[in-house]
Amino acid sequence: KTHYTDMVAIQNQEEIAHLSSWLPKQSTHYWIGIRKINNVWTWVGTNKPLTAEATNWAKDEPNNGKKKAIVGKSEDCVEMYIKRETEAGKWNDERCKNLKTALCFSAACKHDSCLFGECVETINSHRCECTPGCYGDRCEHVVKCNKDEVTTPHEGGVDCTHVYGDFAYNTSCRYSCEEGYQLSTPGPQRCSETGNWTETSP
Missing domain, CATH: 2.10.70 (Complement Module; domain 1)
Known part of the structure; x- marks a missing residue:
């Protein structure tokens, strides 16, 4: 976190497509900001559960490496396939101790980005999700x-x-x-x- 805010939290299929087309190919692929916490796949930067809209698992994943019975072998982190011949942009659960390049981001959301609402990171920008009864680009109106x-x-x-x-x-x-x-x-x-x-x- 010396130079970046956190690992990427992908919001939708558009962001998955953007990363897949923009990043160079690596044999080890890339870590993204998802971890299994109390058996729930969770975005580590926001501490929010993975939503159905953002889910992009590869076929038969996550499968925990089919080694659930082996202590310390659980696959609780997630890699993203980039420029792979098959299932490019898809996700695979992996053991967290494996070495890979982490996809990080600098936050566009500031403490005052959304007055009465929640700031959500998007590609090179952000959007405000207003609380009920509030509206406007910054949720500034009530x-x-x-x-x-x-x-x-x-x-x-x-x-x-x-x-x-x-x-x-x-x-x-x-x-x-x-x-x-x-x-x-x-x-x-x-x-x-x-x-x-x-x-x-x-």
């Missing part, structure tokens, strides 16, 4: 609800808690009544990701 629809009861009060800003997504307004009165709504009024209140004011 859906808002009409504040005029929050009205104070004649014989009561209202207290609103704001998460992403005044009367924005996930704002919750709780109503209360003076002694001798009863609320006509069952629960708090919440601003949904569609920009509508979940309840009407009592």
Whole structure:
């Protein structure tokens, strides 16, 4: 990690095709950033499970080398075939102690790349996956609800808690009544990701 962020985490088939066409051939092939952790194939840089979209195993792989009974022989790391005559770009599970060139990357994601969302690395760039109720290239905008629809009861009060800003997504307004009165709504009024209140004011 002296010069790079981590080993590559491949997101989809497009990135697999890019690496397969761009990298030179090596007889030992290349390590990519996947390891078997608690029997789950996991991207080591993000600690996220391998998704079906990104999966690109070679035929009959992963097979753990068919040596599961031999202690220390488990194949818990993954190599990628580059410029191979058959199954180029496909993956094979390998013993982690084998020496190979590791495919590393410099992260495009910064701490402020996505304001209200998760930054996902892509080829030479990144994209933002916004949390519900947020939108924009950097997830910088938040859906808002009409504040005029929050009205104070004649014989009561209202207290609103704001998460992403005044009367924005996930704002919750709780109503209360003076002694001798009863609320006509069952629960708090919440601003949904569609920009509508979940309840009407009592």
